[in-house]
Amino acid sequence: MSTAVLAEELAARLPRRVRLDVPFGDLSTYRVGGPVAVLARVTNTAELEGLAEVVARHRPPILVVGRGSNLLVGDGGFAGVAVVLEGEFESVELPAPDAEPAVRAGGAVPLPVLARRAADAGIAGLEFFVGIPGSVGGAVRMNAGGHGRETVDVLRTAAIVDLLADGAARSARRSVEQLDLGYRHSNVSASDVVVSAEFDGSRDDPAACAARVAEIVRWRREHQPGGANAGSVFRNPPGDSAGRLIDASGLKGLRVGGAIVSQKHANFFQADAGATAADVARLVTEVQRRVADATGVQLVPELLMVGNGFDGS
Numbered sequence: 387m388s389t390a391v392l393a394e395e396l397a398a399r400l401p402r403r404v405r406l407d408v409p410f411g412d413l414s415t416y417r418v419g420g421p422v423a424v425l426a427r428v429t430n431t432a433e434l435e436g437l438a439e440v441v442a443r444h445r446p447p448i449l450v451v452g453r454g455s456n457l458l459v460g461d462g463g464f465a466g467v468a469v470v471l472e473g474e475f476e477s478v479e480l481p482a483p484d485a486e487p488a489v490r491a492g493g494a495v496p497l498p499v500l501a502r503r504a505a506d507a508g509i510a511g512l513e514f515f516v517g518i519p520g521s522v523g524g525a526v527r528m529n530a531g532g533h534g535r536e537t538v539d540v541l542r543t544a545a546i547v548d549l550l551a552d553g554a555a556r557s558a559r560r561s562v563e564q565l566d567l568g569y570r571h572s573n574v575s576a577s578d579v580v581v582s583a584e585f586d587g588s589r590d591d592p593a594a595c596a597a598r599v600a601e602i603v604r605w606r607r608e609h610q611p612g613g614a615n616a617g618s619v620f621r622n623p624p625g626d627s628a629g630r631l632i633d634a635s636g637l638k639g640l641r642v643g644g645a646i647v648s649q650k651h652a653n654f655f656q657a658d659a660g661a662t663a664a665d666v667a668r669l670v671t672e673v674q675r676r677v678a679d680a681t682g683v684q685l686v687p688e689l690l691m692v693g694n695g696f697d698g699s
């Protein structure tokens with residue numbers, strides 16, 4: 387791929403929306419990582435179509451970025467096209483008071499915004515999203531969950547644009563069954579862009595919804611650290627919790643360079659100012675090794691690590 391030609395064609399389709407060599411730290415909650423070669427910010431369906439036509443021809447590596455709250459890009463950066471949704475993809479459509487309590491949200495809507503807007507409208511069931519600092523697209527891709535619920539429990543359909551598909555096959559609506567959602571899993575591929583999703587709720591008193599939202603916010607503040615992190619680093623093994631295993635292995639406070647295992651929640655790793663993605667990645671490997679030695683359990687990362695620089699590349 388010639389990045390220069392690709393970037394030029396994209397810039398012609400998306401004036402003022404394409405930038406080169408953008409530090410990934412600006413796009414993620416870890417605030418680390420090297421540059422993405424091409425960053426395209428897309429504000430509406432026509433722009434996404436234009437992007438898809440160029441991308442389908444050049445077929446570069448693609449990284450759709452939501453709130454960057456589950457992503458670690460290596461210090462060597464990402465040598466492809468990163469796509470960020472904005473504008474029309476940030477809208478929430480609430481039902482009329484007498485209509486069925488379904489909410490439609492664009493792929494870029496922050497999950498806490500979705501939770502609060504639904505609660506204000508007296509639509510119950512989406513409160514758990516207030517504690518997850520991702521986007522609607524990221525939630526569908528990851529089947530994000532917490533407080534006893536997962537995206538699969540409330541999702542009805544997702545509208546998806548496959549950037550590498552041709553013409554008519556590019557846009558499709560997948561039902562929740564067709565998305566193959568499991569524990570932090572879906573069949574949303576790297577070239578799929580979730581542009582919107584529909585969620586089912588139920589009617590309730592807005593004050594009762596707001597109280598549940600407030601309780602989740604309170605619980606998160608009490609149990610989870612702030613600062614630069616990406617939530618749970620490892621998936622919970624069947625019947626156990628990764629945080630418990632890390633804590634039981636005596637690893638709270640373990641540090642590699644600027645990355646440290648949180649004292650507040652052992653499955654959260656924090657990146658200090660000046661930390662690198664390699665620091666975080668090395669801490670992930672070190673914790674994995676020590677937990678395996680201490681408990682015999684091989685932890686599997688939930689954090690998605692992409693791009694170059696993890697292996698010296």
Ligand SMILES: Cc1cc2nc3c(=O)[nH]c(=O)nc-3n(C[C@H](O)[C@H](O)[C@H](O)COP(=O)(O)OP(=O)(O)OC[C@H]3O[C@@H](n4cnc5c(N)ncnc54)[C@H](O)[C@@H]3O)c2cc1C
Nearest residue numbers: 452453454455456520521523524525530531532580616617
């Ligand atoms: C403090 C903190 C607490 C957290 N707590 C939880 C929790 O309780 N439960 C939980 O499940 N997760 C939690 N997370 C992790 C994270 O918020 C979720 O995984 C979330 O779903 C990621 O959404 P995102 O928009 O940030 O996705 P990103 O991190 O940007 O991307 C994650 C994946 O989704 C893809 N993606 C993003 N947007 C789209 C889109 N529009 N279309 C297609 N693919 C897309 C990306 O390509 C990537 O593969 C937490 C993170 C933090 C920082």
